[in-house]
Amino acid sequence: MKHRVPILLCAASLAAIALPASASSFAGTSVSSATEGSSDSTSSSSGDDKLVIEAREDAAGFVASDGRIRSARLEAALRVLRERDARMREASDMALAKAVLAR
Amino acid sequence: MGWIRVALAALWFGAASAQAAVSFLVETRDLSPAEQRASGRVLEDALKRLPPAFVEKFERPVRVQWRDDLPANKHGQARRWRISIKRSLLADYDAARAAVLHELAHLHDRNTTPRISRDPRFLDLAGWERAVWRPGRRGRNAFSDRSPDAYERASPREYFAVNLEHYLLDAAYRCRRPDMAAYFDQRFGVKPSPAVSCGDELVFVQGGIANSEPLRRLDPRRIAAVDYLLADGNARPMSAFGHSMLRLVVCAPEREPGDDCRGDLQHHLVLSFRAFVDDLQISGWRGLSGGYPSRLFVLPLSQVIDEYTKVELRGLRSIPLELSRPEIAAIARRTAQRHWNYDGRYRFLTNNCAVETLKLLGEAVPRIAARELSAITPVGLLEKLRNEGLTNEQDIPGDADEAIRQGYRFAPADAYFDDMYAVAKSSLRLAPRDAAGWLALAPSRRTEALRQADLRAAAALLVLESAAVRQQEALALDELKRRYLRRATKRDADDLRQARRWLELAERFSRPAAWLDGVAGYGLPQADELHALERRVEADAIALREGGKALKAALRERLSTPRRDMLESAETNLALIGERLRKLAGEEAPDLD
Numbered sequence: 001m002k003h004r005v006p007i008l009l010c011a012a013s014l015a016a017i018a019l020p021a022s023a024s025s026f027a028g029t030s031v032s033s034a035t036e037g038s039s040d041s042t043s044s045s046s047g048d049d050k051l052v053i054e055a056r057e058d059a060a061g062f063v064a065s066d067g068r069i070r071s072a073r074l075e076a077a078l079r080v081l082r083e084r085d086a087r088m089r090e091a092s093d094m095a096l097a098k099a100v101l102a103r
Numbered sequence: 104m105g106w107i108r109v110a111l112a113a114l115w116f117g118a119a120s121a122q123a124a125v126s127f128l129v130e131t132r133d134l135s136p137a138e139q140r141a142s143g144r145v146l147e148d149a150l151k152r153l154p155p156a157f158v159e160k161f162e163r164p165v166r167v168q169w170r171d172d173l174p175a176n177k178h179g180q181a182r183r184w185r186i187s188i189k190r191s192l193l194a195d196y197d198a199a200r201a202a203v204l205h206e207l208a209h210l211h212d213r214n215t216t217p218r219i220s221r222d223p224r225f226l227d228l229a230g231w232e233r234a235v236w237r238p239g240r241r242g243r244n245a246f247s248d249r250s251p252d253a254y255e256r257a258s259p260r261e262y263f264a265v266n267l268e269h270y271l272l273d274a275a276y277r278c279r280r281p282d283m284a285a286y287f288d289q290r291f292g293v294k295p296s297p298a299v300s301c302g303d304e305l306v307f308v309q310g311g312i313a314n315s316e317p318l319r320r321l322d323p324r325r326i327a328a329v330d331y332l333l334a335d336g337n338a339r340p341m342s343a344f345g346h347s348m349l350r351l352v353v354c355a356p357e358r359e360p361g362d363d364c365r366g367d368l369q370h371h372l373v374l375s376f377r378a379f380v381d382d383l384q385i386s387g388w389r390g391l392s393g394g395y396p397s398r399l400f401v402l403p404l405s406q407v408i409d410e411y412t413k414v415e416l417r418g419l420r421s422i423p424l425e426l427s428r429p430e431i432a433a434i435a436r437r438t439a440q441r442h443w444n445y446d447g448r449y450r451f452l453t454n455n456c457a458v459e460t461l462k463l464l465g466e467a468v469p470r471i472a473a474r475e476l477s478a479i480t481p482v483g484l485l486e487k488l489r490n491e492g493l494t495n496e497q498d499i500p501g502d503a504d505e506a507i508r509q510g511y512r513f514a515p516a517d518a519y520f521d522d523m524y525a526v527a528k529s530s531l532r533l534a535p536r537d538a539a540g541w542l543a544l545a546p547s548r549r550t551e552a553l554r555q556a557d558l559r560a561a562a563a564l565l566v567l568e569s570a571a572v573r574q575q576e577a578l579a580l581d582e583l584k585r586r587y588l589r590r591a592t593k594r595d596a597d598d599l600r601q602a603r604r605w606l607e608l609a610e611r612f613s614r615p616a617a618w619l620d621g622v623a624g625y626g627l628p629q630a631d632e633l634h635a636l637e638r639r640v641e642a643d644a645i646a647l648r649e650g651g652k653a654l655k656a657a658l659r660e661r662l663s664t665p666r667r668d669m670l671e672s673a674e675t676n677l678a679l680i681g682e683r684l685r686k687l688a689g690e691e692a693p694d695l696d
Binding site for chain 1: 409
């Protein structure tokens, strides 16, 4: 006989299903190590730097799709780069996305 | 008879309006001259603190008795127009004064129609929550953390009396319980003294071990909008119905609050009610019956985007709510109150995320509470909000790509996997037909292609290799879970203990009041408490981060060899493609630093 699963509402991201070995989340805590090359460097950087690091996969999607896939996080990162550095203001979105990937 | 009339005009902060006079008839028969003097001082002081609109209810003299025969656990009691206070309190000025105000509050409540202690707004603020399946309120008040006096939760009447004491006696009350203070101000026609300043910032402990900023300070005036953030459901039974959250559109420090703040993603916060599960296995029964605590997490938006779109492969929708600026600030304040004081129970059917989110909105915004909405699913709640005109969707672009670009929608990462794979396949000779086939290959069979990718292909493969690592992590976790649920060996038991210890630490981040156990103060923490808190939270944040790393390393050793090899070669691939992409992009990109 099949075990019936009760209907459980929106309890996703329950805390402890994830040991820290996983990319899953617990206690509101994302412990993914799949953010390539950045998990340690994020802890000491400012919010804006962190954003640019976190936007790396978004930038990769943008470059790979030749500009078709643009996420809000990439938009935010591009704006931060332009607001922070006058030289960036003239650069195209594609050039900036590549700059994000080059970091 | 021995009654002495103490008739005093109540003075309220020098208010110019004509004062109603309250008079006390004090029974002095058994009091020594010193006690009579003490009684006079206490009553005079208490009277001076009463607001005029409060005093108006006292149309008859109040008889006061200082008695020795009250029940041991009571400081006083109120009957009709008579209050009795424990006589021994005459030796303790502050306690006597508080007891007098407490009993006068009961008299006032009884002579007000309808009673304040039955006012829906009062009950919302006090924490007697609306029941879900029936009219009326829940019996249990779950705002139990950082209470000034546990007795307040005995009943709404006691809550009113206890809180009135603190409102009248403690200048910091309006900083610690700002919404209840504002409610009393409005009920009693009091203009708050500008002398008391509470500071502009609310303080939250952010969940998450990657956070460089475990204590997050937030000025509610910096919030431009609040969105209803809805995670799509997926096939797993526990998340089939989606998840309800709120998104605070917080502006970058230099930006004037307005529509432009929508783009400041790195400053946005997400309020998410979640069950905190302190074990390795979710029990459906415990979830149904309230065995898990329901906690309000304050999370950076970026983390929430990653958790849902990348780890769980679920999309998010962000629907702006139609709210005024004061209503937005009230939501932030109420969030802080819940964050520090609420210790509820998660119930999958009656106290889940949708119910909690709606309660938070109603407590903060009376016009939402007045609609008496009821919803137990996240999508159901969205429909209700929409039907009531509480959403503001006119700015959401109809075009899906544009909605994604502007952050009204966050697509699940796998929506792009096939596109990414097609890009890579067009320039590299790859055998599998689609992304799923590519990701199903052993990582080592993908490595050669990674070395040959040009810039666009490398970008596409970075996305896919990131997904591959997450997949491998999920599989590794699954293996560990199966094994620990069997608890086969002593070493397993040791690992479990280490994991549990770490979970206990993690739990503190879900119940911030725990850090302040043993520190004086109630409600929202003020400067002194924050000072104590800061060091403790930072120390625990470091311990959590380091402990997580150690546990992760230890558990990795326990994986079966094939599973560990798969995980590690996926990670090697990711590092490889990351480095290659960095190099290729660096050849074309302008120099950023």
